[in-house]
Amino acid sequence: MEDYSRRTVGMTLSQIAGLGKRLVVFMGLFSDCFVRRESRMLARIYIQGQLSGVHRKTLEAIALEFGIAPRTLQRFMESSKWDEEEVLDRSQQTIAKEHAHPEAIGIVDESGVSKSGDDTVGVGSQWNGHKGKVDNCVVGVHLCYATPDFECLLSSGLYLPEDWVDDPKRREKAYVPAEVTFRTKPQIALELIDRALGNGVRVAAWTFDEFYGRGAPFLDGLEEKRQVFAGEIPVDFYGWVQPPRVLRSGPKKSRKRGNRKQYPRLPHRPPACQVQNLVKYSPVFREQSWQRYRIKDTDKGPDLWEIKWHVFWRKGENGLPGRRHCLIVARNVLTQEVKYFLANRVPGERGITLRWLLRVVFGRWPVERCFRVAKDLLGMDHYQVRGWRCWHRHFYLTQVSYLFCAQTRQKYDKANSEEPERLTIDQVCSAVSDCLSAADLKPAARRQRHEKNDKRQRYYRRPNRQARYSHTKTKIARFMAMKIDVNRIKSCIP
Numbered sequence: 001m002e003d004y005s006r007r008t009v010g011m012t013l014s015q016i017a018g019l020g021k022r023l024v025v026f027m028g029l030f031s032d033c034f035v036r037r038e039s040r041m042l043a044r045i046y047i048q049g050q051l052s053g054v055h056r057k058t059l060e061a062i063a064l065e066f067g068i069a070p071r072t073l074q075r076f077m078e079s080s081k082w083d084e085e086e087v088l089d090r091s092q093q094t095i096a097k098e099h100a101h102p103e104a105i106g107i108v109d110e111s112g113v114s115k116s117g118d119d120t121v122g123v124g125s126q127w128n129g130h131k132g133k134v135d136n137c138v139v140g141v142h143l144c145y146a147t148p149d150f151e152c153l154l155s156s157g158l159y160l161p162e163d164w165v166d167d168p169k170r171r172e173k174a175y176v177p178a179e180v181t182f183r184t185k186p187q188i189a190l191e192l193i194d195r196a197l198g199n200g201v202r203v204a205a206w207t208f209d210e211f212y213g214r215g216a217p218f219l220d221g222l223e224e225k226r227q228v229f230a231g232e233i234p235v236d237f238y239g240w241v242q243p244p245r246v247l248r249s250g251p252k253k254s255r256k257r258g259n260r261k262q263y264p265r266l267p268h269r270p271p272a273c274q275v276q277n278l279v280k281y282s283p284v285f286r287e288q289s290w291q292r293y294r295i296k297d298t299d300k301g302p303d304l305w306e307i308k309w310h311v312f313w314r315k316g317e318n319g320l321p322g323r324r325h326c327l328i329v330a331r332n333v334l335t336q337e338v339k340y341f342l343a344n345r346v347p348g349e350r351g352i353t354l355r356w357l358l359r360v361v362f363g364r365w366p367v368e369r370c371f372r373v374a375k376d377l378l379g380m381d382h383y384q385v386r387g388w389r390c391w392h393r394h395f396y397l398t399q400v401s402y403l404f405c406a407q408t409r410q411k412y413d414k415a416n417s418e419e420p421e422r423l424t425i426d427q428v429c430s431a432v433s434d435c436l437s438a439a440d441l442k443p444a445a446r447r448q449r450h451e452k453n454d455k456r457q458r459y460y461r462r463p464n465r466q467a468r469y470s471h472t473k474t475k476i477a478r479f480m481a482m483k484i485d486v487n488r489i490k491s492c493i494p
Contacts, residue, residue, distance in 0.1 A: 011412050011423065011431055013450050019408065019435040023048070026404050029094060033086040042068075042076040043397065050378045050401040053433040057379025077390045084393045089199050091396070091403055092154065096200035098407075101147035103494075105360055106154070106196070106203035107367040108189045108212055108231075109144065112137040113381040120386045121174035124161045130371075130381075140395065141188040143196060144367035145203070148494060149413070151366040152406040153374060154196055156395040157188040158388070175387040185211070186218035190225075197225065205343075205360045210234045213342060216317040223323075223344060230326075230343035230360040237340065238272040238315040239327070241284050272315040275340045279329050284310045290331065292484070293355070294491040295362045299468045301475030302486045304333040305362075309354060311346055328357065334478065355492045362492075369425070374402055377429040405429055430457060 027044050034040040049062030059077065063070040112128030114137045121138070128135035143154035164170055165182040183191070189212060205228040212218050213233040222229045279285045290306035297303070312327035328341040341361040347354040374380035378401050383394045405428045413423040430453060438449040479486050 011427070013447065013454075015412055016431045016435050016450055017446065019432050020439050022408065023051075023404060023432070026407070030087055030090055030400065033084075033090060034082040036081070039076065039080050039082045042073060042080070043082070046073065046076070046397055047401050047404070048436055050398060051404070051429065051432045052436050054379075057382045058384045060384070077385055077393050078387060084389070084396050087400065088155065088195075088396045091400055092196055092199035092201055094403065095145055095152065095154065096202070099145070099147065099150050099152075099410075100202065101150070102204060104145060104147045104203045105363050105366075106193070106201075106206040107144040107146060107364055108141070108193075108206060108208040109364070109367045109371075110139055110141050110159070110185060110211075111371050111375075112139045113383075119173065121176060121388050121391055122158050122160050122164060124163065126161060130375075138391075139185075141185050141192065142367070142371075143189070143192050144370050145201065146363065146366035150406060150410050151370060152403050153370050153399045154201065155192040156392070156399065157192050158391055159183075159185055159188060175389060177388065180388070184215075186215050186221075190218065190221040193222070193225065193227070204228065205230050205345075207231045207360050207364055209364065210340075213237070216315070219314070219342075219344075220317065220322075228343075228345055230341060230345070230357050232361065233275065233340050233342045235276040235340060236274045237342070238274060239278075239325075240270065240272055240313045240315075240321060241278055241282050241310050241327070242270070243313055244270060244272075244321055275327060275329075278327070279308070279340075285329065292333065292489050293358055294486060294489045294493065295358060296365075296493060299471065301472040302479075303362075304479065304484070304486065304489060305358075306331045306333060307354070307358065309347065312342065314342065326357065328354075328361065330358075330361075333482070333484070334475075355490070358492045359494070370402065373405075373425050373429065374398055377426065378402060378405075405432065408432070427457060 024044075027040075027047070030043070031040055034043055045066050045068065046062060049065060050057055052062075052065060054061050054065050059073045060070040063073040110129060112126070112130050112135065114128060114131065114135055115123045116136070117123070118136075123136060123138050125134060125136055126139055127133075128137040128139070131137075139159045141157045141159055143156075145152055145154040160176065160180065160182065162182050164174075164176070165180075170176075171180075189208075193206070206222060207229065208231040210232040213231045214237065219229065273282075285308055288308045288310075290308060292304055292306050295303045295305050307328065307330055309326055309328045312325045313321035313323075314325055316322045323344070324346055326343040326346045328343065330339045330341065331337070341357075343357050343361070345352040345357070347357065371380075378398055380395070380398045383391070385391060385394055405425050409423050409425055409428045412428075434450060434453040438446040441449060476486060
């Protein structure tokens with residue numbers, strides 16, 4: 001008998017060999033979302049194609065890799081009868097049931113996919129965060145779910161620009177439903193959050209970048225849903241560090257003529273101020289000393305920020321102050337970059353600590369990793385579909401593929417083992433691809449294929465480990481030159 005117990009890069013050969021059966025069992029969770037047996041088979045092929053080693057994971061490339069007609073797979077995505085919305089609900093219900101965690105964080109972000117033509121639904125000249133410039137692209141709003149040992153994409157929604165909404169011919173050509181109206185990205189995000197909550201997903205807090213933090217309707221929407229949030233806000237965000245007096249009614253007798261003032265309202269002073277000016281001129285911030293925190297350890301060394309915070313009342317859409325919030329100002333020790341964050345929880349109240357809030361506001365990096373893996377390894381941006389329904393079907397199936405890899409990584413990761421490094425999503429994707437490509441080989445040839453993959457993974461890990469060690473050593477030396485001992489700094493790392 002062959003010995004499959006030897007540990008490769010993060011996984012044993014027996015674990016890699018069993019990934020094919022594990023994928024079949026996993027797909028069984030979604031079997032009733034597909035009416036016909038053919039649809040179930042094509043869904044499995046599509047997901048296997050995303051997990052395979054095919055370079056460009058387009059419909060045609062996946063179909064040719066698995067020996068079926070490209071038109072068959074195209075028809076499956078375009079017009080075959082199966083419930084993509086139920087696929088999304090089932091994946092969220094699985095996450096809520098199997099991966100619930102008291103420290104889970106929900107992350108709101110967007111991602112663009114460049115397109116050369118003008119027929120793909122939602123395409124237009126708009127900001128593409130992936131490239132960092134205005135580009136001809138399609139933009140999707142996404143949710144990510146992250147816990148200390150698990151992370152995955154949670155939901156996706158297509159942003160349809162106004163020129164698309166107002167163009168009946170383009171809508172008809174892309175099969176955009178009649179009930180779809182123009183929605184801003186924050187509105188889409190709130191709808192996605194609503195759906196996730198309805199499927200049982202619970203997070204300790206939501207976080208986001210300053211694009212979503214600048215809008216009062218988005219923040220109001222989260223509070224209406226009784227959700228905790230802690231996210232970045234722009235420098236021109238308005239509010240008060242002292243609660244302003246609200247005038248509920250005017251004087252009983254007034255001899256002044258003209259339009260009657262609306263109540264409740266604020267007196268002329270003190271006016272709401274931008275957060276950058278509050279931090280610069282307000283005594284409550286000027287008299288504070290910066291407190292250093294070790295936020296996280298990255299591949300390039302420890303990340304240190306200096307922090308100030310104070311209770312804050314944000315200016316609502318009606319111009320009135322809302323409930324008590326927390327304004328956090330963070331300054332990078334090395335670059336002096338300044339960021340502003342807002343949370344609807346205050347340290348010292350309801351068991352909330354400043355360290356926990358800092359973990360949340362600086363905890364957006366998992367969504368970037370999800371985007372990188374989904375695009376580079378699962379083909380999230382390789383799609384060649386143009387219709388509204390096709391777009392959503394592609395992204396929902398991509399989330400299913402990612403969920404399988406995330407569950408596999410969590411199952412086989414040895415957090416308390418003597419292994420120097422943890423199992424990564426990249427390694428799981430490589431192992432799944434290796435397993436699928438070797439499924440039809442004889443045991444000896446399959447073992448040889450696994451060992452070849454193991455050797456390749458080890459080859460790439462060595463320079464990565466050396467680079468990580470070198471970057472960390474250099475960064476710590478820079479801190480030491482500033483007379484900062486990183487090991488004596490207050491840490492936010494759990």
